[in-house]
Amino acid sequence: MTNLRDLNLQGKRTLVRVDFNVPMNDRGDITDDLRIRMALPTLEYLIGQNAKIILCSHMGRPKGKRAMEFSLAPVAVHxxxxxxxxxxxxxxxxxxxxxxxxxxxxxxxxxxxxxxxxHAEEEKNDPEFSRQLAALAEVYVNDAFAVSHRAHASVVGVTPHFAARAPGLLLQKEIDYFHRAIDNPARPLVALIGGAKVSGKLQALENMLARVDRLILGGAMANTFLKSQGFDVGASKVEDDLLDSARNLLRRAAERKVKVYLPVDVIAADSFAPDAVSMAVTIQDIPKGWLALDIGPASVQCFREALADAKTIVWNGPMGAFEMDAFSRGTMAMAHEVAAAHALSVTGGGDSNAAIEKSGEADNISYMSTGGGAFLELMEGKELPGIKALQ
Known part of the structure; x- marks a missing residue:
């Protein structure tokens, strides 16, 4: 894959796929400009190289119609x-x-x-739409990691029309950090996986078993693993159709001598609400009809010990319903632990990054990936269409 710095950009019309799909409020004000700021190093480099820069991005889900509430006008101003x-x-x-x-x-x-x-043709990867978009420029740069798992026209369809094409500095950084963390890690490599559903992460868990030394499981998805081991998790969120898959994954981990850490206690509540009655209980003592909504203090201590000598940490998914303060302590504690570890730390996924931002530890994480779905697909061992198209 060609490096951006190896391309002759002087006076060249350069089509740059960026991800400026930023959150906005009802007044059309940008509420979080992180994705725009992450693109600045590439844009400043192109400006310094005297390229003629043509930026393209999507915003929201207008479903192929010209819906002006999804216009990029506020982004242009910002x-x-x-x-x-x-x-x-x-x-x-x-x-x-x-x-x-x-x-x-x-x-x-x-x-x-x-x-x-x-244009509906963008998501359909329409050849004619791709040709017209590519005809605007002489060089192509993909700096949108967050959409590189999508075979869309601006990500994949345009690339055959360019002899000169390369990843932007942000996309290159994503590739390099993932390679350091997963393909060639300093060991021990510990994966910290949380979030709501096993179903969304089963393939990633399967693939990571062959790579990690330890696997820490938290969040609502841990309930399915706990129930698969015979624990009564009350009214907690569980994917009953995946109990066998959870059991099999734990069995294969044992065969590979990968140590798996599950919660030993939880913060249980009588309802999912800010004013719910809640308490820390062991996983054997979750009250009937109650919900496990966060990992408990003993689990935090257990997970802390699993991270103690880690040299590489990969984190995807929170440890509980961190959006509510009452159920955020487990996730916040793990954010502090990951940040304090003498390890290369790489996080991915919107919830994980939001939790780290909330904890105030963002500056102490080695790298926070800009892509949720794309990061997860790399964890699954998949080749991203947007990266493959640049090769």
Whole structure:
């Protein structure tokens, strides 16, 4: 795969796929600009190389229709402020009017195309739409890791039209950190996996068994594993159809001599509400009809010991319903432990990163991945279409 720094970008029209799908409030104000800020190193490099920069992104789910509540106009304004440079917004992402604006872009200047998903052809990876989009430029750069698991036109379909193509600095960083953490880790490698469902992470768990030295399981998904071992988890969220899968995974872990850590106690509550009655109980003593909503203090201590000598930590998914303060202590404690570890720490997934931000430990994590689904697919051992297309 060609490195961005090896490309001749001087005066070249460069199509850059970014992920500017940022959250906005009802007034159209951006409430979290992290994804925009993460793209700045690539954009500043391209500006310094005197490239003619054509940015393309999606926003939300307009379902192939021109729904202006999903316009990238607020992003153009915000990006202009961050770069201290005008970033005009094109009225569309293809078509004669866009082509005229592209021709007028000068060296070191930028143009942001309107939402790609105003065209249903983007998500369908339509060949003609891909051709028209690619015709706007001479060089292609993918800097949108978060959508690189999608075989969409702007991610995959355009690439055959470019002899010069490369990952952006952000995408390259994602690839490099994942390789260091999973493919060639310093050991012991410990994976910390949480979240709501086993079903969404079963394939990742299966693949990681062959790579990790220890596996820590928390969140609601741990309930399925606990029930598979005969524990009564009350009214807690459980995927009963995956009890056999959970049992089999624990059996294979034992065969591989991978130590699996499950909660030994939980914060149980009589309802899922901020004012619920809650208490710490062992997993043997969850009251009938109550819910396990966080790992308990003994589990935190157990998991802390599992992380103590780790050299590499991969974290995906919170340990409990951290959005509610009453059930956030387990996740916050693990964020502090991961941050304090003398290890390469890589986290992925929106909930994991949100929890780390909430804990105040973001600056102490080696790398926080920008992609939830894409990060999980790499953990599953899959090759991402967007990365494969650059090779």
């Amino acid at each position: 990006l202009s402020q961050l770069l201290h440079k005008a970033v005009p917004l094109a009225p569309d992402c293809i078509g004669p009017e866009v082509e005229k604006m592209v021709v007028q872009v000068q060296n070191g200047e930028l143009l942001l195309l309107e939402n790609l998903r105003f």
